[in-house]
Amino acid sequence: MLALQSSLRRMLAPRALVHPVCPSFATDHRQREGTFYEFCTYYLKPSNVEEFLYNFKKNVHLRTAHSELVGYWSVGFGGRINTVFHIWKYDSYAQRAAVYKALAKDNDWQERFLIPNLPFIDKQESEITYLVPWCKLGTPPKEGVYELATFLMKPGGPALWGDAFERAVNAHANQGYVKLIGVFHSEYGLLNRVHVLWWVEDADRRAAGRHQAHEDPKVVSAVRESVNYLDTQQNMFLIPWSFSPLK
Template identity: 65%
Template sequence: MLGSRALFRGITAAWRGGAALQVSSSFATGPRQGDSTFYEFRTYTVKPDKMKDFLELTSKNIHLRTAHSPMVGYWTLEFGGMNKAFHIWKYDNFAQRAAVRAALAKDQEWQGKYMSQMLPLLDKQDNEIAYLVPWCELGSPPKDGVYELVTFQMKPGGPAVWGQSFKAAISAHIKTGYTKLIGVFHTEYGLLNRVHVLWWNENPDSRAAGRHYAHEDPRVVAAVRESVQLLESQRNFLLLPTGFSPLK
């Protein structure tokens, strides 16, 4: 058996030689992402009296940012948080993200027209890296509407522990037909064992009526009862798409 130092030297040599290192383990369980595509979730907390200025500035200049990489959606929070902007960006891999960030830092027009004017409007920035779960594809809305982001903090252990029961609960809600699933995302960087579920609804009232109906559906009740045994906390946000958001 190789000693730890010899093993480390072998790994280092493989990387330096450009070899694609494949690591597998008999302990790995459950489905995993089939490709390297991931999503960055960004939340900006804007100064309370600066939201109007922030949105106008962003609307005017966001094309400078999307020239570098694709935006999935851009929203403001209506319920669940105040003075916040939430946006999702798609990357093929971490190398692409690093290249995009480097290009943005050198983009004088982006830095001058947007970043230098936007940063003084903020109180706080947060980001997470997440993957779509293997059983979900990114959806699109049938028409303009509102969005609900539900964040679940699950018990430690990952999808091998809670993945199947969580999938069953989501599927039960989908089958009621009152809402449309846009995506289910599992965090890679940020709080671990966190799942974000993004839903589309026609308007807040249709969402409220649909939730009331779902809570009386025995299939939903049974699936949720099973899933919540592995749940630590849950929070939801009502999101309003901006005029420049690809997801409306």
């Protein structure tokens, strides 16, 4: 009887739950490499857009003295107008913290741009992203315009949807009407979000190429597989400013 009670106690006792590491949520070399990209979106007051951008153009050298600007655009359509979108590159979180600490002490930056232009900003958003493992930052062949396609994917990260998403992106890139600049996966901000930044010569070239791509069986097949992991998508047309490294 005692042996039976002892056996029952062992069976009913709480056990430590051991969960295997799910590869779809595991980190990969993005974090270990350190380099990340901050996506900054400023929603400007309509009456002050031109003044804000003129002032930034005049003082951009004060800001880029502290960290690397990847690109700076106005939203043409596909999103809220009177919006500027810019990407900054950092090698580590420590570097970013040091940059913002230095900016707070940079009297020229504070007095010539930040303080007088803060009233022009209605709202700000910041998102930290990494390039996905299979993508490096590209460069455009010449000056043009850009499209930022933003996808909200099902939870799981690149280990879950990466292969299918890569095939869909490359299927479009192989059509030749656009140039892939980068594929970015959110780390801080709205999670499970992926941004694909494209360069294209002009909006009409993009429209014609997109129409042709959607009639290609390879593109259709790749996209059909990828959308199994997709919740929502938004595309924004971006116009680079003259001081933007990506033009």
